[in-house]
Amino acid sequence: xxxxxxxxxxxxxxxxxxxxxxxxxxxxxxxxxxxxxxxxxxxxxxxxxxxxxxxxxxxxxxxxxxxxxxxxxxxxxxxxxxxxxxxxxxxxxxxxxxxxxxxxxxxx
Amino acid sequence: xxxxxxxxxxxxxxxxxxxxxxxxxxxxxxxxxxxxxxxxxxxxxxxxxxxxxxxxxxxxxxxxxxxxxxxxxxxxxxxxxxxxxxxxxxxxxxxxxxxxxxxxxxxxxxxxxxxxxxxxxxxxxxx
Numbered sequence: 001x002x003x004x005x006x007x008x009x010x011x012x013x014x015x016x017x018x019x020x021x022x023x024x025x026x027x028x029x030x031x032x033x034x035x036x037x038x039x040x041x042x043x044x045x046x047x048x049x050x051x052x053x054x055x056x057x058x059x060x061x062x063x064x065x066x067x068x069x070x071x072x073x074x075x076x077x078x079x080x081x082x083x084x085x086x087x088x089x090x091x092x093x094x095x096x097x098x099x100x101x102x103x104x105x106x107x108x
Numbered sequence: 109x110x111x112x113x114x115x116x117x118x119x120x121x122x123x124x125x126x127x128x129x130x131x132x133x134x135x136x137x138x139x140x141x142x143x144x145x146x147x148x149x150x151x152x153x154x155x156x157x158x159x160x161x162x163x164x165x166x167x168x169x170x171x172x173x174x175x176x177x178x179x180x181x182x183x184x185x186x187x188x189x190x191x192x193x194x195x196x197x198x199x200x201x202x203x204x205x206x207x208x209x210x211x212x213x214x215x216x217x218x219x220x221x222x223x224x225x226x227x228x229x230x231x232x233x234x235x
Contacts, residue, residue: 035153097206
């Protein structure tokens with residue numbers, strides 16, 4: 001079981017905004033990072049820190065945090081955003097790394 | 109641009125030891141955490157463990173008794189050994205580079221992320 005909890009599946013209409021959430025005690029201390037994974041590919045970092053995007057990640061991806069919940073928001077979802085999304089942080093002890101169970105995003 | 113190239117045996121029998129290596133090209137080895145992550149078919153990501161350049165390790169408690177992660181700084185490589193494998197260890201195994209930093213004032217808030225990943229190695233355990 002994950003110490004970070006995500007909804008298993010979320011859907012969004014093309015061009016609309018979607019928020020994917022991640023809950024866990026460690027998120028009261030750590031900012032979450034977010035990864036996008038498409039079938040047959042390795043995960044790709046899309047958000048890290050307070051709200052940072054690696055080079056090449058579109059600015060429609062953003063991150064936020066409140067209490068024990070981190071959120072990944074996609075503003076104006078595109079067909080190519082359909083993927084699995086995972087949140088990640090260290091655990092509360094700081095000695096382990098934990099992942100959320102993943103959210104499958106469907107773009108309708 | 110940093111790249112991770114990983115390799116190792118892809119088919120094992122139950123009770124054998126899984127052995128994978130990840131080489132780091134195009135960047136520094138020090139100052140980072142080097143992790144192994146796995147993903148069983150149709151399931152999510154599971155962190156296995158990490159090592160830094162000085163050899164300090166952290167492991168997932170659920171796998172700790174069977175896992176050894178080691179580093180060879182002379183070759184910019186790190187390796188994973190998982191003993192006594194069973195069918196439950198069948199997965200795609202990834203290596204990744206991890207970083208820690210912090211942001212905010214007056215009390216900086218830490219964050220951890222994995223910015224570079226290997227392509228993955230499919231490991232199947234079957235008799």
